[in-house]
Structures are given as structure tokens and as C-alpha cells.
Amino acid sequence: MSIALVMALSLTACAEKAPEQAAPVTASAEQKPEEQSATAEKSAETRVVKDAYGDVTIPAKPQRVAAIYQEDFMMALGVKPIVQWYHPAWGKQDYLGLDVPEFDITGSMEALLQAAPDLIIVDGGADAEKYEQYSKVAPTYKLPDELRNDTTGRLKKIADLLGIPEKADEVIKNYEQKMADAKAKLQQAVGNETVAVIRLNVGNKPTLALFGDGNVYTGMLYKELGLQPYAAAKNQETHVVLTEEAIPAIDADHIILFPSNGTWDSPENKESLKILETPIWQSVSAVKKGQVYKMDRTHWQSGALLANMKKVDDLVKTFVK
Numbered sequence: 001m002s003i004a005l006v007m008a009l010s011l012t013a014c015a016e017k018a019p020e021q022a023a024p025v026t027a028s029a030e031q032k033p034e035e036q037s038a039t040a041e042k043s044a045e046t047r048v049v050k051d052a053y054g055d056v057t058i059p060a061k062p063q064r065v066a067a068i069y070q071e072d073f074m075m076a077l078g079v080k081p082i083v084q085w086y087h088p089a090w091g092k093q094d095y096l097g098l099d100v101p102e103f104d105i106t107g108s109m110e111a112l113l114q115a116a117p118d119l120i121i122v123d124g125g126a127d128a129e130k131y132e133q134y135s136k137v138a139p140t141y142k143l144p145d146e147l148r149n150d151t152t153g154r155l156k157k158i159a160d161l162l163g164i165p166e167k168a169d170e171v172i173k174n175y176e177q178k179m180a181d182a183k184a185k186l187q188q189a190v191g192n193e194t195v196a197v198i199r200l201n202v203g204n205k206p207t208l209a210l211f212g213d214g215n216v217y218t219g220m221l222y223k224e225l226g227l228q229p230y231a232a233a234k235n236q237e238t239h240v241v242l243t244e245e246a247i248p249a250i251d252a253d254h255i256i257l258f259p260s261n262g263t264w265d266s267p268e269n270k271e272s273l274k275i276l277e278t279p280i281w282q283s284v285s286a287v288k289k290g291q292v293y294k295m296d297r298t299h300w301q302s303g304a305l306l307a308n309m310k311k312v313d314d315l316v317k318t319f320v321k
Contacts, residue, residue: 049161051142053131058139061163062119066112068105068134070121070143071096072304073158077167082115089203091261094298095310112137121161124148149216151305152176175305182312183225189319195221196230196252196286199239199301201260202272208247208281212236216303218256224308225315248283254319255286258295293318 047060067074069085075096086092086102103111105125112120112134120140122131134140141161147153152172159168197211197218213222213229214237221227230252232240242250262269275281286292295314299307 049141052144053128053142056139056141058141058161059118059163062161064116064118065121065162066103066115066117066119066138067121067158068103069093069123069125070154070158070304071098072302072306073155074162076155076171076305077159077162077164079162079164082117083112089261090301091298093302093304093307095296095302095307109133109137119161121158149214149219149303151220151303151308155305171305175309178309178312179220179224182316185316185320186225186227189321190227190254192228193253194230194251195227195254195256196233196250197221197256197300198242199258199260200272200275201241202262202269203260206272206275208242208275209239210236210242210250211239215239217301218303218311220303220308220311221256221315225312244280247280250284250286252286253289253291255284255292256295256300257292258297258300260297260301263297264294 045060046057048055048057050056064082065074065079066083067081071081071084071093074081075098081098081100083101083103084092084096084098086104088104088106092102101111101115103115117138120134120138121143122134122140123143124145126134126142131140131142143154143157147157152168152175155171156165156168159165197215199209199211201207201209210230210233211218212233213219213235222229230250232246232250259266259269259272264273281287284292293314295311299310300314
């Protein structure tokens with residue numbers, strides 16, 4: 001009887017203990033779908049994109065974006081950047097009217113760190129070393145080099161990185177319509193007369209630089225608006241600094257002129273502007289004809305979408321009577 005009683009008590013204890021052991025297993029099974037859902041939700045918050053340096057994990061919907069020298073495209077898409085590109089020798093893109101902190105690309109990363117971006121977008125101006133510095137601040141994407149002279153292509157790529165690819169379509173439609181309208185007007189007003197774009201490089205030793213028909217800032221005059229480039233500007237991807245001998249030989253029918261920094265009225269440019277009073281410059285054909293047009297540096301020294309549209313406004317105002 002004693003043995004039977006011990007066995008009975010033992011079975012009772014096992015029966016009471018079994019549910020306690022089973023409970024954690026059941027609970028774990030119920031929580032697993034929730035854990036999977038949380039993981040899936042977390043994965044949806046980021047995505048992997050590939051740039052020149054490899055795979056980059058970026059936010060699916062970035063909220064604080066620093067687009068270094070690409071602020072124009074962000075504004076065109078209706079997104080305000082958290083900092084604005086600045087260079088001591090070139091200034092910043094004043095035409096955007098941004099009221100955000102400046103980021104001096106020649107200085108430290110401190111201003112960028114303080115801005116706390118969740119995504120940084122850079123272009124070919126950032127080499128591998130600079131890219132690594134940016135990447136330590138936030139996930140960084142370098143735009144493909146082939147988009148350097150592709151305004152609408154850059155807009156599409158940036159819209160995709162911002163998680164708003166659909167917004168690019170309407171912006172591009174308006175842009176292309178504006179280009180087409182302006183092209184028709186300029187073709188009628190200017191015809192086959194040649195146009196040269198020259199930058200006055202201000203500073204201690206001012207120089208004049210002729211921009212090529214493939215220049216990222218001004219190539220759109222020829223490729224998108226159909227204007228005829230001055231002969232020396234043809235097949236030139238960047239720009240060339242003109243020698244004193246080359247200046248009098250400029251025989252373009254029209255000259256677009258802008259300073260490298262500041263404005264035409266900036267006190268610091270007063271000495272540099274004297275180059276335009278020299279006999280060498282005064283001997284240029286377009287100068288004699290009064291067909292030199294002074295433009296605002298801030299958007300002429302940019303190849304971005306809003307800048308290009310402002311150039312179109314300048315050209316139509318200048319040539320279409």
C-alpha cells in the first residue's frame with residue numbers, strides 16, 4: 001500500500017507539472033508571427049541601393065537629407081534639404097533662397113554632424129576619401145558619373161533615393177515643356193548666330209574662362225535649346241582659361257558673361273571687373289556691337305533643373321523681343 005501511495009503521488013506531480021512545461025512552448029509559438037512581423041516592418045524601413053562604391057543601406061523614406069550641391073533637385077521635388085553646399089571661392093546657390101545652415105565642403109564635417117542627416121547624396125565631386133568621411137556621418141549615396149550632364153536623369157535618381165519616384169514625372173514634364181517653348185522662340189530670335197559663355201574668374205589675378213558646349217553648367221544652351229556654340233567652344237567638355245592672345249580673337253555673335261563669385265556690384269569684385277575695361281576686351285567683336293549680356297552667377301554656375309529654367313528665362317528676356 002505504501003508503494004502504491006508513493007507511485008500515485010508521483011503521477012499526480014507529473015500531471016500538474018506537464019502544463020507548466022508546455023506553457024512556454026505554446027507562448028513561443030504565439031509570439032513568433034509577431035516577431036516575424038516586427039522584423040518585416042523593420043526591413044521595410046530601409047532598402048539597399050548600389051552606387052559607385054558598392055551596396056548602401058538607406059532609409060526607405062529619408063526625412064533629413066543632405067544633398068551636397070544637389071539641393072536644386074530636392075527643391076524641384078518639393079523637399080527641403082537640411083544644409084546647403086558652400087565653397088569659399090564659389091559661394092552658394094543663392095537663387096534657391098534656402099534658410100538652412102551652410103556646409104563648407106572645404107572644411108570639417110562638424111556642420112554636417114550637427115545637422116544629423118539620415119541620408120547624404122553626393123556627386124562626382126566626392127572622391128573615395130571624401131565619400132568615406134561622409135559615410136561616417138550617415139548612409140551616403142554617390143550619383144553615377146554618367147548622370148553628370150543628364151539633368152532629368154539626376155532628378156529621377158534623386159527622387160528615387162528620396163522614396164518619391166512618382167514626383168519626378170510631373171516635374172520633368174514641366175521642365176521639358178519649358179525647354180521646348182524656349183527653343184522655338186530662341187531659334188526664331190537668334191537663328192544661326194553663335195553664342196559664347198564666358199566666366200570672369202574674380203580674384204587677385206582675374207581671368208576669363210570660355211565654357212565648352214559640353215560643360216555641365218551651360219551645355220544645355222546648345223543641346224537642349226539649339227543655340228549655336230562659338231567655334232572654340234565646340235567639343236569642349238569643361239572650360240578653358242583664355243590667354244591674352246585668344247581674347248581679341250573671340251568672334252562669337254553674342255557673349256553670355258557672369259562672375260565666378262559674388263555679384264556684379266560686390267565691392268570685392270571691383271578690381272577684377274577692370275579686366276573688362278582693358279583694350280584687349282574692348283576689341284572683342286561682340287563687345288563693340290553691344291552684344292555682351294551680364295548674368296547672375298548663382299544660377300548660371302549650376303547645371304541643375306531649377307537653375308536651367310532660370311537660365312531659360314534670362315535668355316528669352318534677352319533675345320526675344
